[in-house]
Amino acid sequence: MDAIITNSFGIVGATHIKKIDWDKAEHRRCIVACILKGTSVHANKEYNWLAPAWWKSFHFELYKELKEDDQFMFGAIYRYKPPASEPRHPSAPDYVFAFRGTMLTHARPCLDLYHNCKVVTNDLRNCRHFHRAVNEINGIVKTGTDVSVWLAGHSLGASFALDVGRHMMIKMDRNLPTYLFNPPQVSMAPVIKLLGFSNKIKNVLYEWSCKWKYALGNTKELRCHSERMEELFRKLSPWQPQLYVHEEDIVCQGFIDYFEQRERLFDRYPNITSLATMLSCRDMISCLIGEDKEQPHLLPSARLWKVKKQSHSEDAHGLKQWWMTNIELGWLSCELEPEHGKLYKWNRK
Template sequence: MGRIPEHRRSVAASLVQGVYILERDRQDKRYGHNALAPHWWQFFHFQCIQILVDQVDSSIFGAIFEYKPYTPNYLGHPMAPQHGPPRYVIAFRGTITKPETRKRDFKLDGQLVLNGLTRSTRCQNALQAVQRVVTQVGPACVWLAGHSLGAAIALQAGKDMAKGRCHIETYLFNPPYASVPIEKLKDPYLKNGIRIASSVATAGLSVLAKGLRKNPSSQQYDPFKVLCSWIPYLFVNPKDLICCEYIGYFEHREKMEELGIGGIERIATKNSIVSLLSGALGRDGEAPHLIPSGFLTKNMVGIEQDITLAHGIHQWWKSHPYWHSELYQMR
């Protein structure tokens, strides 16, 4: 199941779908043999050993799955995590627009845009769950996975662990990029001009903000640089307004390097206008959606015109000849 990259991606997406169905089973009161969610993990020989519940609306937003292989001693083999399925997968769902969940989910979506998601109890509980599992078995035996809002939570948990040099294999499906989707502009010259102007402005504000800090020595540690060797898998659709800007984010950085002004872009890559304003107001100034490295897969299929299709998790659990993948790594 886990030896081929396509299989690993399909399994991760299916387990995320399982979390969606777990919450829908709860809302529709489907229990026992009537529950639909187990089909999404039992086919791959996983068991759901823990559900993660939001303290505010009592909804299920995540789950921890344990792999139960046919071979009794499989997980005891030292090479098992690298060449096969993980021992545990921690998966997070995205926004559900049904009445029982939409108020809480929409609020978290708003906090995401304003860089406030990390302060939410849902995000904090997710990180605590990840830390517990990693403490038990180590990072090599664990995967993180999430879709949409859940991808933002998985990304933040993965970043927090990576800052402690604990790298977890992470699958991010349609991860939100909290910015205007410049990638959707048709004119390439206008698009590139806006990106360059934005990079220069962001870099300038970043240098200014750094100069205004009272304790510059405390800024010697650069958490963004620590993240360079952590490479999550990102799966985006160019027609999805929520995640498509990741394409321009990575591609523009390479173009700036080619133009010989990569230094400006490296500064800009670490920050967003919102994060700089948040930092100036004394809040956490880190932009949670910004990462230095990633293995980006684009779904270029032409039929995905509707936003609900372009943003759906369904597109990622099956192989497709129109996908294009590329590694981006800041050094």
């Protein structure tokens, strides 16, 4: 019974949205989060009869499941079908590509764990799921330049959406609106948080790391890599994915520290920070062993929506929080602008 309640849109979903305003960031976030929840419910054969309400409530239909020959569903494509009596809103998407998070209760959880390992090694693009998603998007966007495609993902699914969005921007120059909920970031941030270091010590560590990466990036062995990263960052800069993070979630803590520390350090060391924040230890090691990555795992630009610890009692890494209202998330009383998030841009020269 508890599982039915937690998977039922009518009981725990975003039922507060009676009339959709696609120009409102809060509505877009809640709707996309519900579609992602529906994708996870649909992937669970025991409760998939509850799934349609999560997308049909907002006038979407299931267009296609994303899975391979092994029938392992890692996401789905939804098509927006507003009622005939309502004019189509220009800000609404035509399609939403939704990538679900890790499901240990799935029939084959080892595949999710395998892809989580690929996130750690920044190698998620070298898997069939990534190529399947890219091929599906290419097939849709080729039908017309005015077709609006949104990308969305939670946790592991956010990593898929992130890599697909980067690929489309770098290779196709297609700037796709992207919604990332609790996106994983591999960095020293979770260790710093778990060890309980003070902000002063944390700032010193990030400052040291920034200067160290700057020095390495200017060495003969890594200069070409630095130039390549700068070229990729310039290509990616117009793309501004929406990152929804909770300050108590160690999975996405790396993104919080990356952008906030980058902002702080840029004010003190603009030239050093501009180069250092394009580089990561993983990418530099890959370069040194002859496996230079086709795209970075870091982001030049993003809108960061951060929830504070005291805002609510829901799971910090859970999806449920993201279809709550702005007031419930505490965004009307903090520094974050409730309808714009905080925009971070690379290289503010």
